[in-house]
Amino acid sequence: MNAVALTEVVRRFCEGLLKLVYLNLLWFLFSLIGLGIFGVVPATVALCKVQKSWLEETHITSVFYEYWRQFKRHFIQSNLLAIVLMLIGSIIYFDLKFFMEQDGIVSQIISVIIFILSVWFMITVLYIFPIYVSYRLKLIAYIKYAFIIAMLNPFKTIGMAISTWGMVYLSFYFSQILLSMGISLSFFMIMIISLQAIDQVGILQQKLAKSG
DSSP: OOHHHHHHHHHHHHHHHHHHHHHHHHHHHHHHHTTTTTTHHHHHHHHHHHHHHHHTTOOOSOHHHHHHHHHHHTHHHHHHHHHHHHHHHHHHHHHHHHHHTSOSHHHHHHHHHHHHHHHHHHHHHHHHHHHHHHOOOOHHHHHHHHHHHHHHOHHHHHHHHHHHHHHHHHHHHOHHHIIIIIHHHHHHHHHHHHHHHHHHHHHHHHHHHHHO
């Protein structure tokens, strides 16, 4: 690799890091604008929308304006989706806790079943944002599609879970990473893997439609 090519690689790498840092700052800013609890989900949707445009090489004139536009556009619906997910997660959590505290073989079997459901639920949540920014569906349909795509792509799902856990672990122990690019880099990895999974499912659907 000659000096010119190496310089270009370094330039693109630094440019990518700066973009991730900028998105991370926007995520914190818009989460605060939405009063924290109501801002986190639409801020994450806006972040994923911008990253999807980058991955698809769609030109964005102003990242800030696009972020603000997506934040406003999806504020209500994304929060409604978050409420549905929180309700489902709460039901699973309290049911699991209840049956784990009970004695008897039946309670233990039910606990195992609910635990498996909880794992499926957490896997589904990983795909929710990529599915949300890729399709226009009803609230429950987002959850269904996320589950189906996760199950059809087990290796990508495992890779996504490992990379996400790794970033969460690093961000927990090194606050500098969290504040600089922890959020944006985590979702960038999620978007890369999940969009590949979504494309593969789309290709499979086309093949099935032709064969049918």
